[in-house]
Amino acid sequence: MKKQNILDSLDLAMKICNQAGVDYADIRIVEMSDEVLKVRNGLLSEIVNSKNLGYGIRVIAGGAWGFASSANLHSQEITNTVRRAIQIANASAMKINKRVKLAAEPIWIDRWATPYIIDPFKVSYDEKLQLLYSTEEILRNNDPRVKSAWAYLSIAKEHQWFASSEGSRIEQEIVRSGAEIGVSVSDGNEIQRRTFPASSGQYLQGGYEVILGLKLKENAAKTRDEALSLLTAPPCPSGERELIILGSQLALQIHESIGHATELDRVLGLEANYAGRSFVDLEKKGRFQYGSRYLNIIADSTMPQGLATYGYDDDGVRPERYHVIKEGVFQTYLTNRELAHNIGETRSRGCNRAEGWQNIPIIRMPNLSLAAGDATLAELIADTKDGIMVDGIKCWSIDQYRYNFQFGMEIGWHIQNGKIVGPVKDPCYQGITPEFWGRLVGVADEEHWHLWGVPNCGKGQPGQRAEMSHGTAPSKFSKVSIGYKQA
Amino acid sequence: MTMSTLLQSQALSLMNLAKSYAKEVFISVQEEREDLTRFGENEITQNVSKHTIEVSVTVARDGRIGQFQSNSLDPEVVRPLLERAVNIIEYAPKDPDYPVFPQSVVFKDSSFEGLGDANDGDPALRAKKIVSHIRRCESQKLLTSGILSDQSAGTYYLHSGGTNAAYSSKRSTFSTTVMDSAGHSGWAMATEKNLQEINFEEISSIAIEKSILSRNPKSFDCKEYPVILEPSAVTDLLLFLNYVGFSTQSYVEDRSPLKRKLGEKVLHSLINIYDDHTHPLHAGMPFDFEGASRERLTLIEKGVFKTLPLDQKYAKKISNGQSNGHALPYPSSGGPMCLNLQLAPGKDSLSTIVAGADRYLLITHLHYTNLIDPNDITITGTTRDGVYWVEKGKIVHAVKNMRFTDSVLRLLNVVEAISSDQVYKSAFFGGGFVVPALKLSGLRFTGKTDY
Numbered sequence: 001m002k003k004q005n006i007l008d009s010l011d012l013a014m015k016i017c018n019q020a021g022v023d024y025a026d027i028r029i030v031e032m033s034d035e036v037l038k039v040r041n042g043l044l045s046e047i048v049n050s051k052n053l054g055y056g057i058r059v060i061a062g063g064a065w066g067f068a069s070s071a072n073l074h075s076q077e078i079t080n081t082v083r084r085a086i087q088i089a090n091a092s093a094m095k096i097n098k099r100v101k102l103a104a105e106p107i108w109i110d111r112w113a114t115p116y117i118i119d120p121f122k123v124s125y126d127e128k129l130q131l132l133y134s135t136e137e138i139l140r141n142n143d144p145r146v147k148s149a150w151a152y153l154s155i156a157k158e159h160q161w162f163a164s165s166e167g168s169r170i171e172q173e174i175v176r177s178g179a180e181i182g183v184s185v186s187d188g189n190e191i192q193r194r195t196f197p198a199s200s201g202q203y204l205q206g207g208y209e210v211i212l213g214l215k216l217k218e219n220a221a222k223t224r225d226e227a228l229s230l231l232t233a234p235p236c237p238s239g240e241r242e243l244i245i246l247g248s249q250l251a252l253q254i255h256e257s258i259g260h261a262t263e264l265d266r267v268l269g270l271e272a273n274y275a276g277r278s279f280v281d282l283e284k285k286g287r288f289q290y291g292s293r294y295l296n297i298i299a300d301s302t303m304p305q306g307l308a309t310y311g312y313d314d315d316g317v318r319p320e321r322y323h324v325i326k327e328g329v330f331q332t333y334l335t336n337r338e339l340a341h342n343i344g345e346t347r348s349r350g351c352n353r354a355e356g357w358q359n360i361p362i363i364r365m366p367n368l369s370l371a372a373g374d375a376t377l378a379e380l381i382a383d384t385k386d387g388i389m390v391d392g393i394k395c396w397s398i399d400q401y402r403y404n405f406q407f408g409m410e411i412g413w414h415i416q417n418g419k420i421v422g423p424v425k426d427p428c429y430q431g432i433t434p435e436f437w438g439r440l441v442g443v444a445d446e447e448h449w450h451l452w453g454v455p456n457c458g459k460g461q462p463g464q465r466a467e468m469s470h471g472t473a474p475s476k477f478s479k480v481s482i483g484y485k486q487a
Numbered sequence: 488m489t490m491s492t493l494l495q496s497q498a499l500s501l502m503n504l505a506k507s508y509a510k511e512v513f514i515s516v517q518e519e520r521e522d523l524t525r526f527g528e529n530e531i532t533q534n535v536s537k538h539t540i541e542v543s544v545t546v547a548r549d550g551r552i553g554q555f556q557s558n559s560l561d562p563e564v565v566r567p568l569l570e571r572a573v574n575i576i577e578y579a580p581k582d583p584d585y586p587v588f589p590q591s592v593v594f595k596d597s598s599f600e601g602l603g604d605a606n607d608g609d610p611a612l613r614a615k616k617i618v619s620h621i622r623r624c625e626s627q628k629l630l631t632s633g634i635l636s637d638q639s640a641g642t643y644y645l646h647s648g649g650t651n652a653a654y655s656s657k658r659s660t661f662s663t664t665v666m667d668s669a670g671h672s673g674w675a676m677a678t679e680k681n682l683q684e685i686n687f688e689e690i691s692s693i694a695i696e697k698s699i700l701s702r703n704p705k706s707f708d709c710k711e712y713p714v715i716l717e718p719s720a721v722t723d724l725l726l727f728l729n730y731v732g733f734s735t736q737s738y739v740e741d742r743s744p745l746k747r748k749l750g751e752k753v754l755h756s757l758i759n760i761y762d763d764h765t766h767p768l769h770a771g772m773p774f775d776f777e778g779a780s781r782e783r784l785t786l787i788e789k790g791v792f793k794t795l796p797l798d799q800k801y802a803k804k805i806s807n808g809q810s811n812g813h814a815l816p817y818p819s820s821g822g823p824m825c826l827n828l829q830l831a832p833g834k835d836s837l838s839t840i841v842a843g844a845d846r847y848l849l850i851t852h853l854h855y856t857n858l859i860d861p862n863d864i865t866i867t868g869t870t871r872d873g874v875y876w877v878e879k880g881k882i883v884h885a886v887k888n889m890r891f892t893d894s895v896l897r898l899l900n901v902v903e904a905i906s907s908d909q910v911y912k913s914a915f916f917g918g919g920f921v922v923p924a925l926k927l928s929g930l931r932f933t934g935k936t937d938y
Binding site: 066268426 | 523529534536553556571574611618663741819855867
């Protein structure tokens with residue numbers, strides 16, 4: 001679609017909204033381009049080569065929200081969509097306890113874009129598929145125990161135009177790239193799997209250079225061999241033990257037990273029917289001991305390469321870097337313009353985002369990272385008398401208050417007297433969120449710190465998918481309950 | 488011209504365009520309308536309307552394929568995507584098991600009626616239903632949240648060999664959580680084929696009653712307890728049994744927990760599981776995504792593992808070459824799959840089963856259930872919105888939520904009774920199942936919570 005047509009559509013929608021006398025309105029026009037290529041057992045098993053364009057219009061009328069969306073950018077359909085959004089807002093106003101009040105935000109007229117080196121959509125299919133075919137062949141290695149081997153890459157470009165009745169006009173272009181390789185193996189009795197760099201893939205904002213930097217081919221043999229080693233590995237010992245959690249698994253631990261728990265809409269009960277509420281009630285702001293002094297959690301949607309890095313959120317708010325947890329003490333929630341005043345804040349934290357054009361923005365995690373500590377991984381291991389080190393997400397489950405959780409990993413390593421004894425299969429741990437983070441006794445340093453992408457975070461009704469990143473360094477916990485089969 | 492007629496005409500034009508690039512072409516058009524009102528803390532908090540179209544085109548030549556997807560059928564938009572799809576063919580390996588897809592099959596009623604220009608329910612009607620429920624909760628000093636949605640979906644499938652199939656369906660859902668100021672909660676949900684069929688008063692009453700019954704819960708130790716799973720809790724078991732146990736791809740690749748067990752008794756003899764798109768509570772398509780007729784499957788009969796879902800490719804691998812109509816769009820990364828599972832009902836109603844139970848936990852539904860070990864389909868999750876201790880046929884008190892970790896295969900072998908009343912429900916992570924309640928001699932609990 002031509003840029004002038006887009007800009008005309010923004011203006012038309014705002015003009016109709018203003019004429020209708022709504023309290024507030026915004027429009028987001030979003031064009032999504034996606035590509036996924038997956039090779040599995042020697043065949044091209046998934047192809048996404050997709051374009052999708054449409055717009056969502058949000059209005060506040062009678063003190064309540066209305067939202068309608070359409071893929072048709074003709075002027076009559078824009079008019080109809082605005083009318084539908086207003087009709088919906090009027091229906092919403094039949095039962096509101098307070099009128100929607102938006103936290104103030106400066107008017108922004110700006111353009112923001114992901115920096116990248118190689119446009120991933122301009123790299124030939126030949127090059128991309130050769131990388132996948134050759135990597136998958138190493139994974140399979142004609143070993144009959146390898147039942148399924150796969151390699152995929154995924155790239156996306158989101159071009160978004162935002163206009164609000166307050167006068168903001170923002171254009172953004174976000175580009176992200178990622179990939180995953182993995183195997184499922186069996187000796188006829190046992191089924192095990194291993195993935196690299198992370199289960200569900202590793203993604204960063206950036207171009208094809210991100211995929212090249214993952215070194216998929218170089219890590220294929222190690223990934224396969226680790227999976228095969230699990231077929232003869234002993235079961236993970238259970239009981240209360242020291243635990244070292246590596247990269248992507250620790251990112252998921254932060255995501256589930258801190259990220260979702262501190263979303264203000266959950267805390268206020270607005271997600272109660274599906275995703276649930278949060279144990280981090282309003283009285284905990286600024287005083288709750290969430291974890292040990294090693295726990296420093298920083299929200300930052302301005303950092304390079306994060307999947308939730310943007311110039312502006314879908315409220316048109318420019319994000320900032322701030323502590324959610326500082327030296328173990330809970331500081332503040334993740335907010336949007338609508339809800340910030342509930343915690344006495346005058347400005348949104350810039351966390352309102354929608355999946356595509358067809359969904360209304362809701363509070364989503366920014367990039368949320370654990371600050372690096374000062375140990376090396378070798379020191380964390382050397383200081384462990386009897387513990388388990390774990391890696392690779394296999395299973396995650398957490399209750400509706402984000403309080404009781406259980407995670408299963410692809411692989412573990414038993415550590416005794418400061419040395420890795422060998423791999424163990426089916427590691428699993430469970431805990432209660434603040435007790436667990438209270439047992440954080442060491443975090444590795446910046447050399448071990450990496451940003452891990454979460455490409456598939458689900459929330460809301462209708463369900464929406466969002467992307468964000470979590471930076472972690474290997475971390476050590478004391479006295480964690482490991483295993484489940486003893487019960 | 489209505490939207491639906493326009494879509495049909497554009498899809499046919501696209502077929503002609505695509506055939507000029509490739510010998511074999513599949514087109515599927517998915518159209519969806521959803522109007523959804525959301526409420527929380529006794530007020531309407533979100534209210535949305537969306538209409539989406541997804542067009543997926545596969546071009547094939549000598550067992551090699553390329554694909555594209557778009558939400559537009561405009562030739563200006565799709566032509567460059569089609570050219571990219573054709574380009575992919577050049578680098579795609581030949582599939583040695585590339586099947587012959589159904590040719591010249593025209594399904595009955597395949598004229599594409601589409602979804603019309605709007606759903607039946609207007610936002611004011613949805614708001615009125617919700618306001619009535621909120622008022623009932625407010626009168627009892629309770630807080631409520633939930634959704635009321637009106638959804639219609641259509642599928643239109645075309646193959647260059649002349650196959651032509653279309654199907655549309657509707658669903659309306661009312662789901663609500665009710666809790667007191669201390670967080671003691673109850674939940675209820677109904678999905679019907681339209682808004683008018685939902686019994687709002689009944690759902691509202693169940694959620695309120697469950698919330699009141701949930702007060703003063705006692706903390707139980709983590710161990711195995713006999714349980715009665717209400718239908719919503721049973722869905723999570725079926726979701727993972729389907730995903731892992733009924734995976735034909737895993738079976739063929741010798742990595743299924745049910746590998747080499749076709750014909751063997753794998754579950755309790757009370758268990759009968761079918762995949763049945765004709766069941767009145769399902770809204771299943773009569774064809775699959777390869778244009779084959781969807782057959783009713785007996786997957787488990789009296790506990791015996793009888794058959795697996797097949798598409799054209801897997802039919803060649805393990806059967807007589809005949810698909811039973813369970814294909815996902817080719818090339819499906821996960822193989823064929825059942826989409827209309829039904830756990831057959833038993834003899835007694837749920838209330839009769841509860842009345843006959845002594846020292847059982849009655850569980851409303853499960854939260855965030857996930858697969859922890861595919862070897863025996865071990866899953867873990869937590870209870871939610873109503874756990875009650877039953878003695879001598881009566882609920883005597885509520886119980887605090889707990890985490891369970893147990894094998895689906897083990898649980899479906901310790902069945903004591905199945906209720907006669909089936910409902911259509913989705914699991915926490917989706918899917919739609921027709922399920923009764925289950926009485927089990929034991930479910931293993933492995934964690935406690937304060938909530």
